[in-house]
Amino acid sequence: MQEISEKSAGIILFREEGNKKLFLLLHYPSGHWDFVKGRIEKGEDEMQAAIRETREETGIIDINFIEGFKEKIHYTYVHDNKIIKKEVVFFLGITYSSQVIISDEHIDHIWLEYESAYTKTTYQNAKNLLQKCRSLVYTS
Numbered sequence: 001m002q003e004i005s006e007k008s009a010g011i012i013l014f015r016e017e018g019n020k021k022l023f024l025l026l027h028y029p030s031g032h033w034d035f036v037k038g039r040i041e042k043g044e045d046e047m048q049a050a051i052r053e054t055r056e057e058t059g060i061i062d063i064n065f066i067e068g069f070k071e072k073i074h075y076t077y078v079h080d081n082k083i084i085k086k087e088v089v090f091f092l093g094i095t096y097s098s099q100v101i102i103s104d105e106h107i108d109h110i111w112l113e114y115e116s117a118y119t120k121t122t123y124q125n126a127k128n129l130l131q132k133c134r135s136l137v138y139t140s
C-alpha cells in the first residue's frame with residue numbers, strides 16, 4: 001500500500017470562566033473528540049496553520065499563545081487504500097471568546113474542565129497533551 005505523510009497543526013485552546021479553566025473540544029465526523037487542528041497548507045508555518053484552522057473551525061480569532069508549549073503527536077491510519085502517516089503539532093492558547101461557530105467539518109463542540117476534557121478526548125495521545133499542558137494552564 002502507498003504511504004503518504006501529512007502534517008497538521010492545532011491548538012489546545014482554553015478560556016477562563018470565574019476560577020475555572022475550560023478546554024475546547026470538537027466532535028469529528030469520524031466519531032472522535034479532539035482539539036481544533038487541520039492540514040498545514042503550502043506557504044504557511046505551523047502557527048499560521050493553527051490560527052487559520054481555529055478561525056475556520058470555530059470562528060475564534062483572539063488567541064494568546066502560551067509560551068513554552070509545542071508538542072508533536074504521530075499516528076497512522078488507512079484512507080482510500082493509502083497509509084497516512086500523520087504528524088500533528090499542537091500549541092497551547094488562551095482565548096477570551098466563549099462563542100464557537102463550528103464549520104461543517106465538525107458535528108459539535110464542548111468546553112470542559114480539565115478532568116472532563118481528559119475523559120472526553122478519545123485518543124490517549126490527546127489525553128497526554130492535556131497532562132503536558134496542565135501546569136502551564138493552571139499557572140497562566
Ligand code: ATP
Binds near residue numbers: 037126
Ligand atoms: P485534519 O483535522 O488534520 O484535517 P482529518 O479531519 O482529515 O484531519 P483526522 O482527524 O486526522 O482527519 O482523522 C483521520 C483518522 O485518524 C480517523 O480515523 C481518526 O479516527 C484517526 N485519528 C484522529 N486523531 C487521532 C489521534 N490523535 N490518534 C490516533 N488516531 C487518530
